[in-house]
Amino acid sequence: MTRWINKQKNIIDFTLSSLLRRKGKNTALFFVYMVIVFLLSSVMFFTHALKQEAKIILQSTPDIVVQRNVAGRHDLIPARYAEEIRRIRGVSAATPRLWGYYYDPQSRANFTLMVSESNPLPSGDIMIGSGISRTLKVFQGDMMTFRTFSGDLLTLQVANILSSESELVSSDLILLSEEDFRYLTGMAKEHATDVVVRVKNPKEFKTVAGKIVNLLPDSRPILKDEILRTYDAVFDWRSGMVALVIFISVLAFIIFSWDKASGLSAEERMEIGILKAIGWETADVINMKFWEGTVISLTSFLSGVVLAYVHIFSASAPLFAQVLKGWSILYPSFRLTPFINPYQIATLFFLTVVPYTVATIVPSWRAATVDPDLIMRS
Amino acid sequence: MRRSEVYLSCLGFLFLLLASIFFYAHYQRAHAALRLNEMARVVKELELTDLCLFTEARYTRHPSQADLQTPFQDHPMAMEHFPSGSFMKIPGNIGRNTCYDTLDQ
Numbered sequence: 001m002t003r004w005i006n007k008q009k010n011i012i013d014f015t016l017s018s019l020l021r022r023k024g025k026n027t028a029l030f031f032v033y034m035v036i037v038f039l040l041s042s043v044m045f046f047t048h049a050l051k052q053e054a055k056i057i058l059q060s061t062p063d064i065v066v067q068r069n070v071a072g073r074h075d076l077i078p079a080r081y082a083e084e085i086r087r088i089r090g091v092s093a094a095t096p097r098l099w100g101y102y103y104d105p106q107s108r109a110n111f112t113l114m115v116s117e118s119n120p121l122p123s124g125d126i127m128i129g130s131g132i133s134r135t136l137k138v139f140q141g142d143m144m145t146f147r148t149f150s151g152d153l154l155t156l157q158v159a160n161i162l163s164s165e166s167e168l169v170s171s172d173l174i175l176l177s178e179e180d181f182r183y184l185t186g187m188a189k190e191h192a193t194d195v196v197v198r199v200k201n202p203k204e205f206k207t208v209a210g211k212i213v214n215l216l217p218d219s220r221p222i223l224k225d226e227i228l229r230t231y232d233a234v235f236d237w238r239s240g241m242v243a244l245v246i247f248i249s250v251l252a253f254i255i256f257s258w259d260k261a262s263g264l265s266a267e268e269r270m271e272i273g274i275l276k277a278i279g280w281e282t283a284d285v286i287n288m289k290f291w292e293g294t295v296i297s298l299t300s301f302l303s304g305v306v307l308a309y310v311h312i313f314s315a316s317a318p319l320f321a322q323v324l325k326g327w328s329i330l331y332p333s334f335r336l337t338p339f340i341n342p343y344q345i346a347t348l349f350f351l352t353v354v355p356y357t358v359a360t361i362v363p364s365w366r367a368a369t370v371d372p373d374l375i376m377r378s
Numbered sequence: 379m380r381r382s383e384v385y386l387s388c389l390g391f392l393f394l395l396l397a398s399i400f401f402y403a404h405y406q407r408a409h410a411a412l413r414l415n416e417m418a419r420v421v422k423e424l425e426l427t428d429l430c431l432f433t434e435a436r437y438t439r440h441p442s443q444a445d446l447q448t449p450f451q452d453h454p455m456a457m458e459h460f461p462s463g464s465f466m467k468i469p470g471n472i473g474r475n476t477c478y479d480t481l482d483q
Contacts, residue, residue, distance in 0.1 A: 110435075
């Protein structure tokens with residue numbers, strides 16, 4: 001065993017010297033390889049963590065949300081629809097929900113206005129999300145002015161700031177009283193934005209949704225399951241930007257491997273010829289090339305994965321924040337929970353390290369099986 | 379120290395780092411329970427439906443509540459123009475008779 005270890009050490013010594021002779025080329029290769037692994041792992045970690053967080057957080061989302069559709073558009077729902085839905089067997093509660101959007105021309109930010117049914121606020125008071133507080137520098141006790149639908153100004157006092165722990169769901173929220181909401185938006189008393197439905201038995205969600213559509217044909221029920229599935233679809237690996245990053249990374253990687261697999265340089269062939277001439281076995285040459293591939297790919301892989309972890313879970317993904325932010329003024333400041341598993345690392349390993357190592361060995365094996373005299377003469 | 383020993387030490391250190399991120403992730407997950415519970419509480423209390431990730435347009439702020447035609451609602455020829463819209467996956471059945479689930483009439 002000790003003999004085998006010493007032999008491997010000697011081969012690694014030789015491989016490292018050989019790599020250092022082409023220092024510039026191999027350093028560039030290492031960095032590009034590492035960046036590709038870093039990008040792939042960052043995308044994988046980020047999307048998986050967001051999907052997992054959404055799955056946990058949105059477990060307590062409403063069972064069914066009923067919207068009204070007019071000409072293919074979401075329209076205000078008559079409040080009496082809630083009473084009609086409540087009569088359906090299996091429905092435990094149906095409450096009209098008041099919410100909407102407000103564009104603030106000064107900060108150019110979009111806010112989500114909402115009336116809290118469970119914790120109603122007195123007229124004149126609002127609660128704001130930490131994102132609004134941070135971006136607009138508005139704090140507890142400050143006043144905020146809004147322009148109502150009729151052009152009047154409405155000034156409301158910030159009674160409290162929503163907890164920063166909940167920023168991922170409440171960053172842009174403004175909670176206000178029903179009276180202020182209706183005055184601000186001009187929404188009539190007999191209307192609501194949508195209706196939230198609670199169903200006793202989770203197995204009956206679909207049946208109840210079907211009954212709602214039959215009873216109120218202009219309605220569109222959205223099931224809890226559909227809400228949960230939305231974030232799976234948004235951050236699916238086949239979706240938009242994610243697919244683009246993966247496609248570019250994989251393409252760059254294919255070019256790498258192709259370059260390696262398509263053949264050896266004259267210098268590398270000569271090196272193999274000399275090694276064979278001085279008594280190296282074919283197995284030793286392949287062993288040396290295996291270590292050459294491993295030194296580059298395994299080191300880049302491990303460094304890329306560790307850096308991706310730091311980027312996503314310790315530094316809050318600064319590279320992706322700009323892409324996610326888009327044209328938004330408000331962007332939540334959040335730290336993702338590291339939902340990582342060995343399966344992800346294994347997938348990355350088999351996608352990057354294995355093909356590269358194989359692509360390094362195959363042409364070397366071909367060169368190592370040829371007569372050394374022929375290689376050196378050619 | 380031989381070059382091979384230096385390299386193998388570096389490789390060992392990187393493996394150690396990789397193993398430690400799993401332990402650290404486990405530790406961080408245990409401590410994130412408080413934050414996740416707080417968010418779940420807010421979602422339940424306010425009956426929220428979406429994460430506050432993209433606030434640039436209403437259909438990106440609440441993707442689960444949006445119709446499939448909302449990106450094109452501003453004008454019959456309007457194409458999707460919000461950057462975060464590029465994150466959304468194209469519905470698998472686009473171009474067929476319907477883009478909705480059977481319940482979404």
